[in-house]
Amino acid sequence: MEDDVVIEKLPNMDLALWKYQLTLPDDALSTTKVQLKARLMDAITANNMVPFYQSCVEDLKWPEDRLLIEKMKTANDEKLKQLDAAIKDAQDNLGESEVRDALQHKADFFARIGDKTSAVKQYQLTEEKTVGAGQKLDITLTQIRLGLFWMDHGLVASNTERARLYVEQGSDWDRKNRLRVYEAVYSMSVRQFKRAALLFLESISTFAAVELLDYTQYIFYTVLMAAVALDRATIRAKVLNAPEVLAVIDTLPHVGSLINSLYYANYKPFFAALAGVTDALRQDRFMGGHAGVYCKEMRILAYSQLLESYKSVELGQMAAAFGVSAEFLDAELARFISVGRLHGKVDKVGGVVETNRPDSKNAQYITTIKQADLLLNRIQKLSRVINL
Numbered sequence: 001m002e003d004d005v006v007i008e009k010l011p012n013m014d015l016a017l018w019k020y021q022l023t024l025p026d027d028a029l030s031t032t033k034v035q036l037k038a039r040l041m042d043a044i045t046a047n048n049m050v051p052f053y054q055s056c057v058e059d060l061k062w063p064e065d066r067l068l069i070e071k072m073k074t075a076n077d078e079k080l081k082q083l084d085a086a087i088k089d090a091q092d093n094l095g096e097s098e099v100r101d102a103l104q105h106k107a108d109f110f111a112r113i114g115d116k117t118s119a120v121k122q123y124q125l126t127e128e129k130t131v132g133a134g135q136k137l138d139i140t141l142t143q144i145r146l147g148l149f150w151m152d153h154g155l156v157a158s159n160t161e162r163a164r165l166y167v168e169q170g171s172d173w174d175r176k177n178r179l180r181v182y183e184a185v186y187s188m189s190v191r192q193f194k195r196a197a198l199l200f201l202e203s204i205s206t207f208a209a210v211e212l213l214d215y216t217q218y219i220f221y222t223v224l225m226a227a228v229a230l231d232r233a234t235i236r237a238k239v240l241n242a243p244e245v246l247a248v249i250d251t252l253p254h255v256g257s258l259i260n261s262l263y264y265a266n267y268k269p270f271f272a273a274l275a276g277v278t279d280a281l282r283q284d285r286f287m288g289g290h291a292g293v294y295c296k297e298m299r300i301l302a303y304s305q306l307l308e309s310y311k312s313v314e315l316g317q318m319a320a321a322f323g324v325s326a327e328f329l330d331a332e333l334a335r336f337i338s339v340g341r342l343h344g345k346v347d348k349v350g351g352v353v354e355t356n357r358p359d360s361k362n363a364q365y366i367t368t369i370k371q372a373d374l375l376l377n378r379i380q381k382l383s384r385v386i387n388l
Helices: 013-021 033-047 050-060 066-093 096-113 116-128 133-150 153-169 173-189 193-202 215-229 232-240 255-263 270-282 288-307 315-322 326-338 360-387
Strands: 312-314 344-347 352-355
Touching: 013 033, 013 050, 013 133, 033 050, 033 066, 050 066, 050 096, 066 096, 096 116, 096 133, 116 133, 133 153, 133 173, 153 173, 173 193, 173 215, 193 215, 215 232, 215 255, 215 270, 215 288, 232 255, 255 270, 255 288, 270 288, 288 315, 288 326, 312 315, 315 326, 315 352, 326 344
Parallel strands: none
Antiparallel strands: 312 352, 344 352
């Protein structure tokens, strides 16, 4: 794909975000619901988005405006007549390439108005008429965006598999990198944080998927996924020292403070930064349902990192390091220790947290013995078969 080709935001992910944010409590939003609804309705009426408007009426409990629906349907019917006429003209008078383009224009129309079912069927028909792997990949990437817009995991997964096949058949670096970003966003949305972090970092110097998300949001996701899922050496080399991150991170509230407080073991600002980041994640459509899990995993990570440096530490000193009360920290540690997420015990009488790190050498020895026993059993079974 040529560098000067601009890919339309189809579907426009901002609309799905605004719709999601309208489901949140008022105090969880940085923008008023009146403003969000106004933006959404402007886009709906500008593009005659009847199916999307009807989904908003159902999901957001809006009163239905029948006159608006009829007006938009009339405009859509007229547009469909024009698109069908263009397809017939291409079939009767033009070549295969023009037929394919006409079919795609109709598919794009369905995607633009929010008719997912019709769009998918039309894109599949267009793909059947498409020869080049690059153009097929473009159609598949659009269907992945449709899946992400509607949070249709099946649609995303099936088209991602097909997209990988087209990449193997031959594709330019731009399309490959865009697919990588799409996979990263999807992995993040299904709580595969490590895979998402690695995919985001692979694309950090070649990001071009602006039809899916803007660059600032991309860096936001990249830093937060790296913070929760990757080791300190990787974070230092690929995040803290990355010029792409450094150019943007100061514009992201709390994000720099969070990852720096964790990496440099300066835990005082950690909880304030984590609270700010968690609030931002709750407003995010892909991470809203995982904000609580992300917050918990980051707390466990911070506690583990501090405890790894000591055989025992006073509860009061640890609480002071994090800027929280000893009572809060005692309850936190007890909960995480009881479910096996932290290794240690809290001596409430002595006011001490004693670490109980697993013995990695013994664990490796036991694993080796088990694998050796399994291998011997398989050899014995094989020898009996050979003897027969």
